Amino acid sequence: MSAHHIIPMKTLISTTVALVVLTIVTVAVFYLPIPAPFDVVVAILLASFKATLVGMFFMGLYYDEKFNTVVLIFSFLFFLVFVGITLLDTMFRDTGISVW
Amino acid sequence: MSASSTTNGKTLKVRYFDIEENPTEHYLNAETGLKSWLFTVDHKRIGLMYLASIALFFFVGGVLALVLRTELFTPAENLMTAETYNRIFTIHGAVMVFLFIIPSIPAALGNFLLPMMLGAKDVAFPRLNLASFWIYSIGALFTLASLAVNPIDTGWTFYTPYSVQTGSAVILMTLGVFIMGFSSILTGMNFIVTIHKMRAPGMTWGRMPLFLWAMYATSIIQVLATPVLAITLALLIMERTLGIGIFDPALGGDPVLYQHFFWFYSHPAVYIMIVPAFGVISELIATFSRKTIFGYWAIAMSSLAIAFIGSLVWGHHMFVSGQSELSTVVFSFLTFFVGIPTGIKIFNWLATMHKGSIDMKTPMLYACIFLFLFTIGGVTGIMLGAISVNVQLHDTYYVVAHFHYVMMGGTVMAFLGGLHYWWPKMTGKMYNEFWGKISAVIIFIGFNLTFLPQFIMGSQGMPRRYYSYIEQFQTMHQLSTIGSYILGVGFVIIAVYLAHSMFRGQKAPSNPWGARTLDWMTSSPPAHHNFNYQPVLNNGAYDFHKPIADFTLGIAEDDHGHEHKGEPVKQQEQNA
Amino acid sequence: MAEAHSVDNPRLLHHFRNADQQFSSSKLGMWLFLFTEIMFFGGLFVAYIIYRAWNPELFTMAATQLDTMLGAVNTVVLIGSSLTIALAIRAAQTDKQKMIVNYLLLTIFLASVFLVIKYFEYTHKFDMGIFPGAYYTFDGIDHPKANVFFSIYYMMTGLHGLHVIIGIGLMIWLVIRAKIGDYSSQWYTPVEMCGLYWHIVDIIWIFLFPLMYLIE
Ligand code: HEM
Ligand SMILES: [Cu+2]
Numbered sequence: 001m002s003a004h005h006i007i008p009m010k011t012l013i014s015t016t017v018a019l020v021v022l023t024i025v026t027v028a029v030f031y032l033p034i035p036a037p038f039d040v041v042v043a044i045l046l047a048s049f050k051a052t053l054v055g056m057f058f059m060g061l062y063y064d065e066k067f068n069t070v071v072l073i074f075s076f077l078f079f080l081v082f083v084g085i086t087l088l089d090t091m092f093r094d095t096g097i098s099v100w
Numbered sequence: 101m102s103a104s105s106t107t108n109g110k111t112l113k114v115r116y117f118d119i120e121e122n123p124t125e126h127y128l129n130a131e132t133g134l135k136s137w138l139f140t141v142d143h144k145r146i147g148l149m150y151l152a153s154i155a156l157f158f159f160v161g162g163v164l165a166l167v168l169r170t171e172l173f174t175p176a177e178n179l180m181t182a183e184t185y186n187r188i189f190t191i192h193g194a195v196m197v198f199l200f201i202i203p204s205i206p207a208a209l210g211n212f213l214l215p216m217m218l219g220a221k222d223v224a225f226p227r228l229n230l231a232s233f234w235i236y237s238i239g240a241l242f243t244l245a246s247l248a249v250n251p252i253d254t255g256w257t258f259y260t261p262y263s264v265q266t267g268s269a270v271i272l273m274t275l276g277v278f279i280m281g282f283s284s285i286l287t288g289m290n291f292i293v294t295i296h297k298m299r300a301p302g303m304t305w306g307r308m309p310l311f312l313w314a315m316y317a318t319s320i321i322q323v324l325a326t327p328v329l330a331i332t333l334a335l336l337i338m339e340r341t342l343g344i345g346i347f348d349p350a351l352g353g354d355p356v357l358y359q360h361f362f363w364f365y366s367h368p369a370v371y372i373m374i375v376p377a378f379g380v381i382s383e384l385i386a387t388f389s390r391k392t393i394f395g396y397w398a399i400a401m402s403s404l405a406i407a408f409i410g411s412l413v414w415g416h417h418m419f420v421s422g423q424s425e426l427s428t429v430v431f432s433f434l435t436f437f438v439g440i441p442t443g444i445k446i447f448n449w450l451a452t453m454h455k456g457s458i459d460m461k462t463p464m465l466y467a468c469i470f471l472f473l474f475t476i477g478g479v480t481g482i483m484l485g486a487i488s489v490n491v492q493l494h495d496t497y498y499v500v501a502h503f504h505y506v507m508m509g510g511t512v513m514a515f516l517g518g519l520h521y522w523w524p525k526m527t528g529k530m531y532n533e534f535w536g537k538i539s540a541v542i543i544f545i546g547f548n549l550t551f552l553p554q555f556i557m558g559s560q561g562m563p564r565r566y567y568s569y570i571e572q573f574q575t576m577h578q579l580s581t582i583g584s585y586i587l588g589v590g591f592v593i594i595a596v597y598l599a600h601s602m603f604r605g606q607k608a609p610s611n612p613w614g615a616r617t618l619d620w621m622t623s624s625p626p627a628h629h630n631f632n633y634q635p636v637l638n639n640g641a642y643d644f645h646k647p648i649a650d651f652t653l654g655i656a657e658d659d660h661g662h663e664h665k666g667e668p669v670k671q672q673e674q675n676a
Numbered sequence: 677m678a679e680a681h682s683v684d685n686p687r688l689l690h691h692f693r694n695a696d697q698q699f700s701s702s703k704l705g706m707w708l709f710l711f712t713e714i715m716f717f718g719g720l721f722v723a724y725i726i727y728r729a730w731n732p733e734l735f736t737m738a739a740t741q742l743d744t745m746l747g748a749v750n751t752v753v754l755i756g757s758s759l760t761i762a763l764a765i766r767a768a769q770t771d772k773q774k775m776i777v778n779y780l781l782l783t784i785f786l787a788s789v790f791l792v793i794k795y796f797e798y799t800h801k802f803d804m805g806i807f808p809g810a811y812y813t814f815d816g817i818d819h820p821k822a823n824v825f826f827s828i829y830y831m832m833t834g835l836h837g838l839h840v841i842i843g844i845g846l847m848i849w850l851v852i853r854a855k856i857g858d859y860s861s862q863w864y865t866p867v868e869m870c871g872l873y874w875h876i877v878d879i880i881w882i883f884l885f886p887l888m889y890l891i892e
Contacts, residue, residue, distance in 0.1 A: 004699070004769070006766060006769045006770065007762065007766065009766070012759060012762050012763065012766070013759075015759075016755060016756070016758075016759045019755045019758075020752055020755060023748060023751050023752055023755065023885075026885070026886055026890065027744065027748050027890065030744070030886075030890040030892065036732075039892060043886035043887075043890055044883075044886070046886070047882050047883045047885075047886055050879075050882045051879045051882055051883070054758060054875050054878060054879050054882070055875075055879070058758050058759075058762050058871075058875050058878075059871075059872055059875045059876075064703070065700060065703075065704075067296070067704070068703065068704065068707045071704075071707045071708060071711055072707065072710070072711070072714075074711075075324075075710075075711040075714045075715060076714070078324055078411070078715065078718075079714060079715065079718040079721070079722075081411060081412065082328070082364055082715075082718060082719075082722055083721070083722050083725055085412065085415070085427070085430070085431075086357075086360045086364075086722060086726060087725070087726065087729065088424065088426055088427040088430055089356070089360065089415065089423040089424045089426075089427040090354075090357070090424075090726045090729065090730065091424075091729060092424035092425070092426040092427065093422075093423075093424045095424065095425075095426070097425045097426055097429065220691065221690065221691035222691040224701045224705065225701075225705060226689075226691065228705075285712055288708075289705055289708045289709060289712075290705070292704075292708055293701050293704050293705045293708065296701075296704060297697055297700060297701040297704065298691075298692075298697075298701070323708055323711060323712055324711075324715060325715075326712070327712040327713070327715035327716040327718075327719075328715055328716075328718070328719050330716055331715075331716050331717075331718075331719030331720060332719060335719070335723075335831070338808075338809070338827075338831065339809075342808050342809040342810060342811065342827070343809040343810025343811070344808055344809035344810075344824075344827035344828075344830075344831065345809050345810070345821075345823055345824045345827055346723055346727075346824060346827060346828065346831075351809065351810060351823065351824070352820060352821040352823065352824050353824065354726075357723070357726065361719060361722075629690075629691075
């Protein structure tokens, strides 16, 4: 059954190499003069990419039942809901809204 | 016979099984001694232990409620000071929410029923299930310890900054709730995995009893939202010990952020309370109307819809907290959407009853009471979701009446209905139908007398959480107090006749109500491993037009070597 | 409780139909648990995001007190430990009993390196008076909410560190059981589950690193 997939050695090694390289890139990008919001965006994108690699190959989601991936993605979306809606409050405390 | 099953491609040999009436061996006497209960991994026994615990805490919370109502009989200081009053309403709320209502239907009825309804021998992780009961007990001990040390006076919501300043035992109390949260998470995880992986052959998603759909939606909320409560309380504890300043304005923090964190869990938590009740009501109404449930998929999916939409509306508790106007508008808008799936359920239940042959047994009486009371609770919730109304009614008795109509009128009534419905299955004894109906009526009257006046008082401006009031409200308060005593009498009657039935009650048949779900296709009380055969499903859970015998199919070979008195009714091959 | 039902697989619990059902149940259960971990840390990430959005300049100033080099080294250390635990699972799947133990020990070693580095980071800050919350006495950052930044820093890295410690405990237990030959390609569920747990600990750090150490 696919749940017992043995992950090839080559995949494990290349995933690790990719992760280390991406870590170096992350640090390198930090020293580049990227304007304010985009430096965070780039850093988060790189981190997400690294997390995806870990999830797919180390945690075996790539070979696993798809429902487990659904669970993971869902938890991430749920977190976004928490942040997103809370920001609707905290970022607009003093703005108020004009009456339509 | 049409054939379908989860085991793809294999042919299952099935046959009919006879269900033993009045078995001499069952889960209650399979093992004896205190240890056989405390360390059992049998989901049925764990369910009963939860049942006993929540009954105890319901009693504790109930007595506290009567004490509060007695204090409110007159505006004077009858029994206690304002400070004591604050402590008692806090404990009443926290006990009722965290120790009683959240574990009530999921952990007690859910544990008992879920594997049986699926045709499984147990939940996926029986030891984890036992651990979850013990974690609940340890958490309960912490909350009780907090009562011994210095009873907390913050209200069940533990709002900062007061919860950081008060001298009462906030840490012990919140630690208790924190620990109980893990129990809730583990139960939810266990149920999701069980529903996904342990369904009997032929138990497709579309054949699951609606109670299981409700439990599935509930479990998702439990797993999603409870960790946020955990981190919230952990931060609150850190706030008190280290002064981390995230929620405490004196240290640069933001108390409204605490409210976001708290309600991000606690609004979904009200759906942890009510969605299982919806599940119970679906079973009751279908069985006692003798009709295929109307709108099976609508009811099933609306449970999930409620779980999802319910996760987006927490800010309707914070309209006057100082959150931004923008978010207030968005939260109000989203709140109205919760009414849609809820309404869908109500209409489908009514449609099921329409032209059904209704048998008004006690459980069905509770289901009708539920429909009546919950609708009032739900509609007043929608009213509170309207910003302008809310600004007027926030923190008044109107809100108190709203949530008692949904929690007591909704969840507790459904729980009582379910308790009576499954009592024969759990204990093997019938309760007394006459007293059952009498007490249901008493509870209905007592409940309305207690809480209807609170809507009126609230709309006239009576604020909540005060031990005294201006004279104008005295009549209403006295009506309410008298109602609460009547309510108390109703519960005492239930306790007496249920206890009596355990010892003197008539023996229950295996399927006293003629239901079609798998939990009734085993003896009352059930065997140690639920069934003496591996059930196989060929029909929907509400196919009342088919004979009951059609629902007792099982795998022919997998007989566990037990002897059966019943001859195979008919041998047949099923292409699975 | 472990009433073995089938003779050929003593690990099969009686209420499961077969080993595949049992294994995939455990795995789904574990994923749901990881889900709760994400939401548990999620609360802290929300606090982080909100305070950063409120006080961007504070985060830039405060991050200068964190050592990017040490953070980067720790990131690589954890990535390495993720590899070694994946290799331990592989060793179990291919019946290399001895290698299970070795890879687990290597993972424990890397996890300890992580903690040692963290220990030096923490003590260095304590020496300067950078304590969490109300105990904060450092005056090198000219911002009224500097204490809040470090509260968040200590809560996040502290909770993460606690998870690392728990992970080490779990792996020690796995080593003991692997030594008596409990795990093989027939049954290695605990190793697999511990691996999943360890990877999520790694993933959380992958996010913490740029969010804490790399702010300009
Ligand atoms: C039809 C869906 C519902 C809507 C739209 C709704 C709406 C609301 C609103 C707007 C409030 C805030 C009132 C205020 O404090 O100003 C509230 C309070 C409350 N609701 Fe509901 N509600 C609904 C269903 C439920 C259910 C099913 C339960 C529980 C089983 C529940 C339990 C509560 C509780 C406990 C409070 C008071 C919390 C507190 O401040 O202590 N509600 N509801
Ligand atoms: Cu709400």
